[in-house]
Amino acid sequence: MRRSTEPLWWLLFAIGGAVAAVLMPVHILLGGVGLAAGWTRDAFAYDRILALASHPLGRLYLFVLIALSLLHWAHRFRYTLAEGLHLKASWLPVEVGTYGTAVVGVALAALALIRL
């Protein structure tokens, strides 16, 4: 990735970090821990979640949440890998493995949400 794209990735990392900080815990609580404990099982019935997720605002919300969370991960994990394993952050396999994975995920999320 050329140097000039760095501010863009950083910006997406920062916005994604804020979005994840505000929204991720409640999602994991409701759709993970709560579901296993049985507190949210009725709320997660197929028809209800389909109606919520396929609403235009629901689609937009899920896209923003998924896409920005993935892009936040990519940028931060790129540097974690580089520092933790003594690799160069600008080494192509590191960049492709992080930004590439996130971009594929963003595209898949867009596709899945359009098809819903």
Add this chain to the structure above:
Amino acid sequence: MGETMIPYRRPVRFAWWWGRRAYTLFVVRELTSVFVGAYAVLLLLLVRRLGQGREAYDAYLHFLTTPQMTIFHLVALAGALYHSVTWFALAPKAMAVRVGERRIPEPVITAAAYAVWVVASVGVAWIVLRG
């Protein structure tokens, strides 16, 4: 004289982040992004299964409630909470908000971030549970 100068590089231990509390906490903070990313993938899969119909969706919910996934969710929740707390602690340092000449004190910005967090969480819970 005339020899090439080789800059001295202080050797860095491979696992430099292990053994010192501050370093280890720093790496833990950086690794919270793995849980944020992993849960985004689970949400993506939820949307895909939802699109594939009732049977695929119900099978996915069954997978989400297996003991292994419950352990994952508990660890991911702890990771996500740690991300939130560390993010809100850093937010006022990353962005200096000024009103006129006066800089808004850091604790005020952090308190505002916590308020947004609480309101958004209650809002999401309300929509998912009652919407």
